[in-house]
Amino acid sequence: MISLYRTVLAFHVIAVISWMAGILYLFRLFVYHAQETENIVKQRFGVMENKLYKIITYPAMWVSLALGTTMIGLQPFLLETHWFRLKVVFVAFLMAATLWAGNIRHQLQENRCKISSKAFRFLNEIPTLLMIGIVLLVILKPF
Numbered sequence: 001m002i003s004l005y006r007t008v009l010a011f012h013v014i015a016v017i018s019w020m021a022g023i024l025y026l027f028r029l030f031v032y033h034a035q036e037t038e039n040i041v042k043q044r045f046g047v048m049e050n051k052l053y054k055i056i057t058y059p060a061m062w063v064s065l066a067l068g069t070t071m072i073g074l075q076p077f078l079l080e081t082h083w084f085r086l087k088v089v090f091v092a093f094l095m096a097a098t099l100w101a102g103n104i105r106h107q108l109q110e111n112r113c114k115i116s117s118k119a120f121r122f123l124n125e126i127p128t129l130l131m132i133g134i135v136l137l138v139i140l141k142p143f
């Protein structure tokens with residue numbers, strides 16, 4: 001029989017995939033946006049960033065959180081495990097990175113962003129590393 005828990009889990013994974021696709025591509029767009037000099041191209045990057053953030057990344061983050069929280073409600077003992085507590089810490093950083101990206105988007109569009117495209121290339125790795133850490137924790141449950 002299909003359990004409620006596993007159904008919520010399936011939609012959680014779908015939402016997380018959308019969130020990750022959005023945040024990883026958003027940081028890549030920032031790299032190109034920051035190195036661009038032509039205004040018309042910058043504006044086009046701005047439109048792409050806005051749509052990606054507002055339609056996919058931001059809503060998917062809250063859907064992932066809502067479904068993840070639902071699973072905690074269904075299996076509260078998870079909060080007592082060390083691997084899950086560490087996951088929550090990594091997720092908090094990932095959410096902070098997502099909200100920060102929303103802010104950077106405005107700065108780039110208003111030509112007041114001081115971060116270079118080289119720095120964005122480096123910053124791009126942070127959500128990637130957090131994602132790898134979270135997936136290893138939830139799959140391997142190492143402690």
Ligand code: HEM
Pocket residue numbers: 009012013016020061064065066067068069071072078091094130131134135138139
């Ligand atoms: C937004 C806050 C989040 C909450 C509250 C949350 C919570 C949960 C919970 C309760 C489970 C079930 C764990 C189990 O039964 O073993 C789960 C599974 C999972 N989570 Fe999250 N999660 C969140 C974000 C994320 C993120 C950001 C990722 C990946 C980058 C992620 C990836 C996964 C994966 C792959 C599973 C499936 C593990 C399995 O196969 O059982 N989650 N999550």
